Amino acid sequence: MNKFPFAFLDEQSKKEIRRAILKGVAIPGYQVPFASREMPIGRGWGTGGLQITLALVGKEDVLKVIDQGSDESVNAVNIKKLVQNTTGVQTTIHTSEATLIQSRHRIPEVPLRSDQILVLQVPEPEPLRRVERSEFKTKQLHAEKEYSGAWLWLFEQIMRYNQTTQGADYPVLVHERYVMNPSPIPRFDNPKINDSDALILFGAGREKKIYAVPPYTKVESLAFDDYPFEIEKFEGKACKVTGLTNVFLDEMTDEVTGETYYVCNDTSFMQEYLEKRGTVNVR
Amino acid sequence: MFDKPILQIKNLSKQYGKGCLHCQNDGAQLERNFCPVCKTVYACKDISFDLHRGEILGIVGESGSGKSTLMKSLYFDEEVTSGEGYLIDYHEGKENIFSQSGQQLRWIRNTLLGMVYQNPMLGLKMDFSSISNIAEKQIAAGNRNVDNMVSRSYELLDKVNIPVDRSKEPPKNFSGGMQQRVQIAKALSSNPPILLLDEVTTGLDLSVQAAVLDLIKTIQREMQISMIVVSHDLAVIRMLADRTVVMLNGQIIEEGLTDQILEDPNHPYTQQLVYSLL
């Protein structure tokens, strides 16, 4: 274990990543290139987010890692172990206890505070990639604030399905300047990026990009005048365990009866809720 | 016709390659438009012409004479090597369009110009629905109202004779003639004063060609739009163009009223072109 420096990365690498983060904070929504390192976890498993976490983590930090709303998935546990083994920091499943939260696919249900940092893992940072393959050209389009391609993609969805069907990674306009992929979080979480108390950082390991939404930044989901942005609605549905309705729900199938039911996607939130109510832990 | 021209092009040149001591000499020996020493292609050399409001200007010339390069330069797909251009609808024709920023060029392109490419693959997103392709120009021009863009696109589909119930199909499902119609609808969608058409009928069956040419004439009559029509086929030019310029090896060698050029061609190359048509 001692053969690794604190937080796995050497100081030079950390400095470089921190510089990219600072630049990202200075230019909200702008994709900053960085020299993504090889990580001892598979590419596509959050190496971008992990490098941000490792560059930021200090001895006092308390770390929470979520994958698809769960703290206990293999991937979340692996990342947690790696950070813990190389730093000795505490980990938690409770959002309110964490100072540093690395996540894939969700922003926690518990509102974040200004003393917390959220790190989101990003597979595809480029919101224009679907309409423009060339990186050279997309850079130019960002520079010229030319986002017709992102709008065209939404328009095409409306033409095909009478609504924008994109469930996750729904594009946003940051600080009225850069269009950004918010990572594959559901639309439900998009409004949480707007005017957030916490700093939100985005890391794409494979694509070698870091970007940021500093606290209290205006972030709007793209929407046509006559097709307003809407979050997933779980009308008439509630979490089977907690009865909660104003949360993001997962659709499940009862293995015995074949019946469809819903539970909170954010499992630690559900657990906290049950503990507060004094109900027995469901797990 | 006595108004100020809607578009003025002065000494437009476009070369591919840097040039060398040999070819930068005045009167240097080129192989057609090509420097045998450094391989630089002089695709357009010192092109000047005016386009008047409501007129159709024809550009005719053999393969490789620089017609598409000229059109792509006018649509800012290619950066010109030198030259000036003035649009009456852009700062009243007082600013050289070729020296504007990328953002300005986009604005000019999205609002003042429409383009139909020789190759529909360059002009259309083959996997997106046809209606999205048409709306793309309106989106680029800043429209954010879906219903508004849909009704405008239906109008245009109707104009180019594509059944509205096929509007959600991608152009890759369409025949060549239909793809060109979608391109025309797209080019018209932001209601530009100028339409650029590069070999719109090349590669189409004769009967389809005739229908597309009719369509272009109808559009010109109804919308009073100015057009530049490029073709290597003098028959197309004869049918559409009020005035014509003849290009050879990247240069304009003759220019005049189309009828005049057809009746009394001056340049030996034009004479050859005209006689081969008869």
Ligand SMILES: Nc1ncnc2c1ncn2[C@@H]1O[C@H](COP(=O)(O)OP(=O)(O)OP(=O)(O)O)[C@@H](O)[C@H]1O
């Ligand atoms: N990207 C490029 N790089 C180098 N040379 C080019 C490029 N594009 C065109 N050219 C050359 O420029 C010259 C003019 O080509 P252009 O396509 O403009 O001709 P054209 O008149 O449109 O021909 P056609 O009738 O075949 O469409 C040709 O010699 C061509 O080879």
Ligand SMILES: [Mg+2]
């Ligand atoms: Mg051509």
Ligand SMILES: [Zn+2]
């Ligand atoms: Zn040369």
